[in-house]
Amino acid sequence: MSALTAFNLQRWIEEHRHLLKPPVGNAMVWNSNFMVMVVGGPNQRSDYHVNPGEELFYQVEGDIVLKIIEDSCGALLYDAEFHLVDLGKQLKPIIEKFRDSPELRTCKSCHAVYQV
Numbered sequence: 001m002s003a004l005t006a007f008n009l010q011r012w013i014e015e016h017r018h019l020l021k022p023p024v025g026n027a028m029v030w031n032s033n034f035m036v037m038v039v040g041g042p043n044q045r046s047d048y049h050v051n052p053g054e055e056l057f058y059q060v061e062g063d064i065v066l067k068i069i070e071d072s073c074g075a076l077l078y079d080a081e082f083h084l085v086d087l088g089k090q091l092k093p094i095i096e097k098f099r100d101s102p103e104l105r106t107c108k109s110c111h112a113v114y115q116v
């Protein structure tokens, strides 16, 4: 979508439902200075991301549990920085690489291992 125009969101969800599966679980409807994502739900991801722009997430099904980091040494565990072009293709290998690597999931500061 190149311009912000009215469209049938329910039809878009039906046409893209196959993309709303784990491990990514969401697909991008709009990507400009303002991102719009649809999440299939229920979403089991536990990663965090940093985006300098505004975002809107719409979850189709299930409850949302939004956790914040409270008990941490404050060190950055893993950082995969990339320019987002195709969420479905780019994010899945990053999630799998992190999930499958105990080394990447181990804090270099306090040696705690992030459980997936």
Ligand SMILES: [Zn+2]
Binding pocket: 072, 073, 074, 075, 107, 108, 109, 110, 111, 112
């Ligand atoms: Zn730590």
